[in-house]
Amino acid sequence: MLLPLAATGAALGAWAYGTYEPNSRLFGRAIGRGSRAERVAYLTFDDGPNPAATEPILETLAAHQVPAAFFMVGEHVRRFPAVARRIAAEGHEVGNHTLRHRKLHFLGPSSIREELVRAHELIAHATGRDPRSFRAPHGYRNPFVASAARRLAYAVFGWTFGVWDSDPRVGGEEIRARVRRKLKPGAIILLHDGDGYDPTGDRRPTAAALPGIIEDARADGYELRPLGELIP
Secondary structure, eight states, X not given: OHHHHHHXXXXXXXHHHHHHOTTOSTTSOOBOBOOTTSSEEEEEEEEEOOHHHHHHHHHHHXXXXXXXXXXXXXXXXXXXHHHHHHHHHTTOEEEEOOSSXXXXXXXXXXXXXXXXXXXXXXXXXXXXSOOOEEOOGGGOOOHHHHXXXXXXXXXXXXXSEEOOTTOTTOOHHHHHHHHHHHOOTTEEEEEESXXXXXXXXXXXXXXXXXXXXXXXXXXXXXEEOOGGXXXX
């Protein structure tokens, strides 16, 4: 009796790890970090576009000549196509972050396919560029996510660390300090230029933190590189 219970518990634990760990390979490969051999790092932004945050973020990136990746919500792209178009025009990686920022781990194959395909279409229409990368909302996945991503020839990304910049109680200086403390070689840094559920959500603290994040990284000998170089 104990053996079947132990096996069931182990299976449930493995399933939970595959679902909630953004870099787990149980449900397909997810890229969570670049090379540890170099002092390089990668800036990524989720949940936009959002003019109040994305526009100043783009201005900072241009001023410092730094590339980034933007994982965009399809419905936000529909609402702010000019901002999405600017992201692509300025040479940043455009990624798919689903149509409505739904948590995918309890959805079936048709619902997941709709979330990815409709977002892909909206992003491609707005930017003139097909997304090559995908990040699941909250990093939550199941086996059907891998299948849908493969159909669209996506590289699936997790992240090395986030700093909870989506918490409205956290200001720009604290966001900057958290990134500085956690930075490590090859890090894929998770930040937010939007709110997945509210297209007008306030992410201005992240925009305010970005110049200092770049300054700190460079002072510590890091090069901020394009995420696209990690796409197989």
